[in-house]
Amino acid sequence: MNSGKVTIHDISKALGIDSSTVSRALNDSPRVSKKTKAKILAKATELGYQRNILASNLRTNKTNTIGVVVPRISRNFFSNVIAGIEETAYEAGYNVLICQSLESLEREQKIMATLLSNRVDGVLISISMQTTSFEHLKPYKDYGSPIVFYDRPCSFEDCTSISINDFEASFKATEHLILQGCKNIVHFGGPQDIELYQNRKKGYKAALEKYGLKYEAPFCLISKLTEKEGTSMAKKVLKLKDVDGIFSVNDTAAISAIQYFKAHGVRIPEDIAIVGFNNDPISAVIEPSLTTIDQPDFEMGKKAATLLMHQIKNKKSTGKSVVLTSKLVVRDSSKYKINTEV
Amino acid sequence: MNSGKVTIHDISKALGIDSSTVSRALNDSPRVSKKTKAKILAKATELGYQRNILASNLRTNKTNTIGVVVPRISRNFFSNVIAGIEETAYEAGYNVLICQSLESLEREQKIMATLLSNRVDGVLISISMQTTSFEHLKPYKDYGSPIVFYDRPCSFEDCTSISINDFEASFKATEHLILQGCKNIVHFGGPQDIELYQNRKKGYKAALEKYGLKYEAPFCLISKLTEKEGTSMAKKVLKLKDVDGIFSVNDTAAISAIQYFKAHGVRIPEDIAIVGFNNDPISAVIEPSLTTIDQPDFEMGKKAATLLMHQIKNKKSTGKSVVLTSKLVVRDSSKYKINTEV
DNA sequence: TTTTAAAATACAATCGATTGTATTTTAAAT
DNA sequence: ATTTAAAATACAATCGATTGTATTTTAAAA
Numbered sequence A, B: 001m002n003s004g005k006v007t008i009h010d011i012s013k014a015l016g017i018d019s020s021t022v023s024r025a026l027n028d029s030p031r032v033s034k035k036t037k038a039k040i041l042a043k044a045t046e047l048g049y050q051r052n053i054l055a056s057n058l059r060t061n062k063t064n065t066i067g068v069v070v071p072r073i074s075r076n077f078f079s080n081v082i083a084g085i086e087e088t089a090y091e092a093g094y095n096v097l098i099c100q101s102l103e104s105l106e107r108e109q110k111i112m113a114t115l116l117s118n119r120v121d122g123v124l125i126s127i128s129m130q131t132t133s134f135e136h137l138k139p140y141k142d143y144g145s146p147i148v149f150y151d152r153p154c155s156f157e158d159c160t161s162i163s164i165n166d167f168e169a170s171f172k173a174t175e176h177l178i179l180q181g182c183k184n185i186v187h188f189g190g191p192q193d194i195e196l197y198q199n200r201k202k203g204y205k206a207a208l209e210k211y212g213l214k215y216e217a218p219f220c221l222i223s224k225l226t227e228k229e230g231t232s233m234a235k236k237v238l239k240l241k242d243v244d245g246i247f248s249v250n251d252t253a254a255i256s257a258i259q260y261f262k263a264h265g266v267r268i269p270e271d272i273a274i275v276g277f278n279n280d281p282i283s284a285v286i287e288p289s290l291t292t293i294d295q296p297d298f299e300m301g302k303k304a305a306t307l308l309m310h311q312i313k314n315k316k317s318t319g320k321s322v323v324l325t326s327k328l329v330v331r332d333s334s335k336y337k338i339n340t341e342v
Numbered sequence C: 001t002t003t004t005a006a007a008a009t010a011c012a013a014t015c016g017a018t019t020g021t022a023t024t025t026t027a028a029a030t
Numbered sequence D: 001a002t003t004t005a006a007a008a009t010a011c012a013a014t015c016g017a018t019t020g021t022a023t024t025t026t027a028a029a030a
Helices: A009-017 A021-025 A035-046 A053-060 A076-091 A103-115 A135-143 A168-179 A195-211 A227-239 A251-263 A279-284 A297-314 A336-341 B008-015 B020-027 B034-047 B053-060 B075-091 B104-117 B133-144 B166-179 B193-212 B227-239 B251-264 B279-283 B299-313 B334-339
Strands: A064-071 A095-100 A122-125 A146-152 A162-164 A185-189 A220-222 A245-248 A272-275 A293-294 A322-325 A327-329 B064-068 B095-100 B122-125 B147-152 B160-164 B185-189 B220-222 B245-248 B274-275 B293-295 B323-324 B326-329
Touching: A021 A035, A053 B053, A053 B095, A064 A076, A076 A297, A076 B075, A095 A103, A103 A135, A135 A146, A146 A297, A146 A327, A146 B075, A162 A168, A162 A297, A162 B122, A168 A195, A168 A245, A168 A272, A168 A293, A168 A327, A185 A195, A185 A297, A220 A227, A220 B147, A227 A251, A227 A336, A245 A251, A245 A336, A251 A279, A251 A327, A272 B323, A279 A322, A279 B034, A279 B279, A297 A322, A322 B299, A322 B334, B008 B034, B020 B034, B064 B104, B064 B299, B075 B095, B075 B299, B095 B104, B104 B133, B122 B299, B133 B147, B147 B299, B160 B166, B160 B299, B166 B185, B166 B193, B166 B274, B166 B293, B166 B326, B185 B193, B185 B227, B185 B251, B185 B279, B220 B227, B227 B251, B227 B334, B245 B251, B251 B274, B251 B279, B299 B323
Parallel strands: A064 A095, A064 A122, A122 A146, A146 A162, A162 A322, A185 A220, A185 A245, A245 A272, B064 B095, B064 B122, B122 B147, B147 B160, B160 B323, B185 B220, B185 B245, B245 B274
Antiparallel strands: A095 B095, A293 A327, B293 B326
């Protein structure tokens, strides 16, 4: 009936035992005798007692809650990361407060204020594409709680970042295209304010360099990598000369480009070979299937949550960053010369 | 420096104004003069005051947080629902605590206890496939907080449900196959303990009936609709006689069936026409593209959150259920006779 | 100038659990 | 039976904000 409205004081009164003892008993403190513990526990279940966590939180200044800031929940990659975070947090008895920045700095700022107000014990954040300054993270950090960056690494104070080996992955992806015989490779890149996209571009350039191909600025198309922008980049590609390969830093753009190409008589991979990034479920199903980089998204979530909870317990950040390895998944969209020459 | 550690008492001391007045000023109460309000606000920002919501929550017995229980975050449909919920909650100043049941009753039970302990102001839940009794919801409901079911409707006490018109949608999907000329239609159904899947099956049967086709139990394959089960159901289909159509209640199963069929020389839709359910992004990209039911997932999230927050404010449930309309998206996988006869 | 109602502010209890300190109880040692 | 250390329990302050009531201040009315 009145479940949830029973307090330790009710138990205290019912048994004539002080509330402090009740509290200790419920927390299994060694300061309470087994006999009284048993009595108290029995009464607690009898009355349907449920600890009021709000009160507990206030007193202990802990919430057992971590905040997760994510650009967009519904993006496949992120929803998998969140699943990993939730899984790990659940096992450790933490709650997960999820907030979407929708790639907006303004929202991200408000979110950080809310998370501070709510005194979450730590924050996992993948900064928005608009985020170039980190003022809004300072109050939370100054309060003394840890922040861990995931996916989009960030050198803010002594915070830990967890990400994949973006440079190498991009290098390998580009190299793969080169080894397939591509000579004029276009890069679909993301906003260059984000370290992540810088790294991917660097990997692309490094591969070109290694194989003596010249990097040409017009071959580097920067956008937010949405479906729409994938299409418009595809259009641009057709206006460039002799493009025979594309390395896109996400699958969304790569896939919408493929569809545009197919609709306009450009053969994939015979005319243009394409490599994406993310290994979205669609990439395995589209025809031709998309060669892409498989990121350990779920694992990243698990690892990020573990790291954060570790820092919450130990009250300090190592500042070290964790790099997970991704791998190239070769499918049909990149079988360029192999298909045509052999 | 000490941001977040400043309390109303610090402001109170600094200005020689009682903390109650400070509190009221910060809450913009009419009981405080404009002049003092200004002074207090100025001091608050100067000191970097951040309201401690834990204390506030305890006193007011409100958390401004809603709990969301979801079978699996990373499923496209659900992540879109969550995006809608988060969006609406954000606008209303609510936080969203997300928990995955992973289709396990046991986890769902624990989650409900946690949500009660955390005194979330309301709960949005899509029950797990294992959930057939609702005992674990009672304590939360008895505590006096509203529960709203989304996607998987549920007749528990006077709770509101929000779902799509599953019966009609399934009816239409099946009817569509019939009108395409299919005579022997298999049903890929979900666990029949769940009202949702019952309704979809009923829709399927009703359509058969309307067109004088006989419902045959062996044509009704029940599973949890995973990828794996999609494949094994596809195998079973090939052992049945003369199957020329499949209505699957999710895309996952439909798609993996298509892939199995393609790999085994069964032509889609010429040999077997297929209709799915969900309009997952893949369904538009697979070849042949999958005819499916498009559900307003994001909108469902928005609506569910709105309903819940309304009930939180008004302290009562209408018990009425909301039904959103989905629509049939016709693509290539169901162009059965049209393709072969015309 | 005095009265009086309204406006502004102060006082103090409260939400429920936690925790350091003080007191009582128990049981072992003398 | 008495001392004493340890075990068990009680007392009381505290976390920080909120809120009903009491008191003071202000300004308008008499």
